[in-house]
Amino acid sequence: MSSSPLWDDNATIEFVSLVSGGQSFCLEITTIREIRRWSAVTPLPYSEDSVLGVMNLRGAVIPIVDLAARLGLGRTDPTARHVIIVVAVHQRTLGLLVDSVSEILTVKGGAIRETPNVRSDDSIRSIRGLLQIEEEMSRIIDLSALLPAEHEDAA
Amino acid sequence: MSDSLRDMFFAECEDLLEALSEGLAAMSDGTHDAETVNAIFRAVHSIKGAAGAFALEDIVSFAHQYETVLDLIRSGQLDPDAEVMRAILRSSDVLADLVDAAQNDRTDRPDAMAPLLEQLTRLADAAPAPIATQPPEPEAVFAPMAAMPLTLAPIVGAESRFRIRFRPERALFDNGHDPLRLLRALSALGELTVDCDLSAIPPLGSFDPEESFLAWDMTLTGDIAEGEIRGVFSFVDGLCTLSVEREDDEAPQSTVPNSPLPQPAATPPGEAETPLVNADPPPDPGGERQPVRAGGAAAANAGPARPTLRVDPERVDRLINTVGELIINQAVIGQKIAALGAEPNSEVMSDLDDYRHLARDIQEGVMAIRAQPVKPLFQRMGRIIREAAEAVGKEVVLETEGEMTEVDKTVVERLADPLTHMVRNAVDHGIEPAALRTERGKPAEGTVRLIAAHRSGHVHIAIADDGGGLDRERILGKAVEKGLVSPEAKLTESEIDNLLFLPGFSTASSITNLSGRGVGMDVVKTAITSLGGRVSISSRPGHGSTFSITLPLTLAVLDGMVVTVGDQTMVLPLYSILETIRPQARNVTPLGRGGHVLSIRGAYVPIVSLAHVLGLASEPFDPTRSIFVLIRADGSQPVALAVEAISDQRQVVIKSLEGNYGRIPGISAATILGDGKIALIVDTDTVVAIAAQTPAVQTIRDKEPDHEQLAALG
Structure with a gap:
């Protein structure tokens, strides 16, 4: 398997690994603003199932997306043990509901593998690459693929 | 550059x-x-x-x-x-x-x-040849400058001759200017002789290569105004010592009114290095002293002294946001302290009161930064009127009142288009042609008045003309012709006037290039409604029409009614609410499949369940367990919005959802309540529009109306 062309082979990249829908994922650390516990959200009318609602983040109104539901891995039933990862992407801030956050990984760009072209659905399209961590495989999330569906168009 | x-x-x-x-x-x-x-x-x-x-x-x-x-x-x-x-x-x-x-x-x-x-x-x-009209007043306000050697040469024809002394300061070079360019620019103006003054250059031992030691003495001859010469130096203003003198045999200068110049006068006396913009008037050959000509680059910025601060609007917005947080935070603390059981007149509560007042003061102060007088806007309208009047061949003057009234910057900006439209309409349709005006015993010159005033926490803007008033018969005829109202309809005068705001209504029988391009008053109305405002018309036949606009002072806060919908807290904008009604069961009548109407004072008003429109209801609509908020939506007909409870009426800070999420049908924005929770602000106009396009039955059965329908609503 070839290394992913998206990263420089020699670059050192830090990822935060997390679990969502029972699968292991990771996010580039530079996109993460903060990590907080789940708290109740205000649901939005006419939103996709994966958009749980909006939350008050120190005065900013940010949408919260259920990562597992967004990736088609089934809905998460949020409890106080669940975690919201606040990320910034394309000047938007949004929260991702995940099961748990595990650790920070430091890897070389060369260790990142390209996503094999299996099927083309949301769960694959939003994976930028794969990472082998010991015996397990972690999926690198492509945040721009996760933005809530373009409501500007729909509304 | x-x-x-x-x-x-x-x-x-x-x-x-x-x-x-x-x-x-x-x-x-x-x-x-x-x-x-x-x-x-x-x-x-x-x-x-x-x-x-x-x-x-x-x-x-x-x-x-x-x-x-x-x-x-x-x-x-x-x-x-x-x-x-x-x-x-x-x-x-x-x-x-x-x-x-x-x-x-x-x-x-x-x-x-x-x-x-x-x-x-x-x-x-x-223009006639120069005449000496005013005696020179050389003693005015000019800072004197060291006398300079003068060699006067006779002048040929209408050409003027200027002596220019230019000594760049170090800062001029630091800022990347090049004296050579300036000299070239001068030579482009006329015949230039340049003499470089090297006398200030120190011995090599003490020579600082970054210091400026050179000065230039120049004579410029040509048909030039002094302002042009100063214009060349306008970009190095303050970075050099510059003197420009006119050497003329005649004294045409004396025709220039020698008005006091604020700029030189304002120069602090202690600063020896300030550029001398005006030279001591040299004695001219005739023995007469001539006043030094004012104006030019140095004096260019001198206007009425009104120090202002240029601030990036984004910084102000950030400040406004933070202050909004402060207000919310204050509400949160207030609720928590009250929950702890503090007495209403206890010390902590009175301190909390002070806190609240301070927070409000800060908020008002910050809002005031964004406030701008409507004056520039009104001035722009003056121009529109000139152009419009010229185009239709009418004589129209603009009168303004209350132009120092301050309004939020965004409001000022977004008012420009609707106001332009209305002002043009007033000139084109409102004001009669001069002949007709004289016939009616009115001055031939029409008047359009723009009035701005603050009234009860709102800004009122009126556009009044002294024209013929609305031709109600024609408006009604047109509306019937276009199928906007049925021919049998009996409409009151004000209802007829408001037909103007219907989409696709345009009364101009011929399309002029001024107004009547099909974009009618409905565009005006939409623009004003989007600012949270209202527009209304009053008109007296033969005496003119007045369009009144009422706007909120700011777009950052909103007066709202806090209601419960489904199990969510939501905010209804107060400006759209007519009244609230707790109905008797007999006042609610089913109509059609799943629809209901509310009987109120003899009229039947459609009921719209907010929870169902927004897809927040899990059960069929039960009108008997609802409270109704009568709202005035975009159309003329009131609608009764059914909610579960009304809890409060208060100012809320508007938080846009579009930045991080996008637009949501039926929701205009969000706000943060005292408990830190987010409440959505209902966009009543779209809610009514959604309800109108969704069959009543469907609102109960399906959680969400068709996405196609939503898309159509935009």
């Missing part, structure tokens, strides 16, 4: 154009004093000077001709009669257009430019 310099130039142009129209407005009112004319001249001149630096040829050449005429007025050689006034007013419009075109990188010229240029040239040529 870097973009930031360019931006600065255009920002400055905006100010200068504003000063220009302010001065012109004063002149139109009959103020012809030297200071007013000077201010106008300086504004045009500064624009020209700066435009030259950006190689904006159109602006420079136009401003030059404009300036020439203004200079003649300033020197009393041209009488600002009606024709001249019209020309210089129109010229200011063209100049503004040119600046606008340059800013948007367009090169097209305004249509009016060529004829105006011609007219300006004609005016300039027609």
Whole structure:
């Protein structure tokens, strides 16, 4: 398997690994603003199932997306043990509901593998690459693929 | 040139154009004093000077001709009669257009430019020869400068001869200017002889290579105004010592009103290094002293002393956001302390009260930063009226009232379009042709009045004309013809007037190029509604019409009613609410499949369940367990919105959802409540529109209406 062309082979990249829908994922650390516990959200009318609602983040109104539901891995039933990862992407801030956050990984760009072209659905399209961590495989999330569906168009 | 310099130039142009129209407005009112004319001249001149630096040829050449005429007025050689006034007013419009075109990188010229240029040239040529009208007053306010050696040469023809001494300071070089360029620019103006003064150069031992030791003595001959010479140096203003003197045998200078100059006078006396902008008048051969000509770059910025601060609007917005947080945070703390069981008159509660007051004060103060007087907006309307009146061949004047009324910047900006439209309408449809006016015993000149005032936490703006008033018969006829109302409908006068706001309504029987392009008053209404405002009409046949606009003071906070919908807390904007009703069961009647109407004082009002429209309800709608909020939606018909409970009425801070999420049908924004929870602010107009397009049955059965329908609602 070839290394992913998206990263420089020699670059050192830090990822935060997390679990969502029972699968292991990771996010580039530079996109993460903060990590907080789940708290109740205000649901939005006419939103996709994966958009749980909006939350008050120190005065900013940010949408919260259920990562597992967004990736088609089934809905998460949020409890106080669940975690919201606040990320910034394309000047938007949004929260991702995940099961748990595990650790920070430091890897070389060369260790990142390209996503094999299996099927083309949301769960694959939003994976930028794969990472082998010991015996397990972690999926690198492509945040721009996760933005809530373009409501500007729909509304 | 870097973009930031360019931006600065255009920002400055905006100010200068504003000063220009302010001065012109004063002149139109009959103020012809030297200071007013000077201010106008300086504004045009500064624009020209700066435009030259950006190689904006159109602006420079136009401003030059404009300036020439203004200079003649300033020197009393041209009488600002009606024709001249019209020309210089129109010229200011063209100049503004040119600046606008340059800013948007367009090169097209305004249509009016060529004829105006011609007219300006004609005016300039027609001006009588200089006459000495005023005795010189050399002692005025000028800072004296060390006397300089003078060699006077006779002058040939109408050419003037200037002695220029230019000594750059170190800062001039630090800022990347090159004296050579300046000298070249000067030589382009006329015949230039340059003499470099090397006397200040120290011995090599103490020579500082970064210091400036050179000075230039120059003589410039040609048909030049002093302002042009100063214009060359306008970009190094303050970075050099500059003196420009005119050497003339005659004394045409004395025709220049020697008005006091604020700029030199304001120069702090202690600063020896400040550039000397005016030289001591040299004795001229005739033994007469001549006043030194004012104006030019150095004095260009001197206007009425009103120190202002230029701040990036984003910073202010950030501040407003933070203050919004402060208010919310104060509410949170208040709720928590109350929950802890503090007595209402306990110390902590009174401290909390102080906190609340302070927070409100800060909020008001911050909001005031964004507030702007409507004056520039009104001035723009003056221009629109001039253009519109010219286009339709009517005589119309603009009267303004309360132009210092301050409104949120965004409101001012977004009012420009609807106001333009209404003002044009007033000129085109409102004001009758002069002949008809005289017949009706009114002055031939029509008047459009723009009035702004603060009233009970709102801004009121009225556009009133003294024209013929609305022709209700024709409006009704047109509405019937277009199928907007049925022929049998009996409408009250005000209902007829409001037909104007219906989409696709335009009364102009012929489409003029002014108004009546199909975009009607409904666009105006939409624009004003989107600002959270209302517009209404009143009209008296034969006496004119008045359009009244009511706007919130700011777009950052909203007066709202806090309601419970489904199990969510939501906010309804107060401006759309007519009344709240707790109905008797007998007042609610089923209508059609799953629909209901509310009987109120003999009228039947459709009921819309907010929870169902927003897809928040899990059960069928039960009108008997609801409270109704009667709202006035976009159409004329009121609608009863069913909610579960009404809990409060308060000001809420508006938080946009569009930045991080996007638009949501039926929701205009969000706010944060005292408990830190988010409440959505309902967009009543779209809610009603969604409800109207969704069959009643469906609102109960399906959680969400068709996405296609939503898309259609935009």
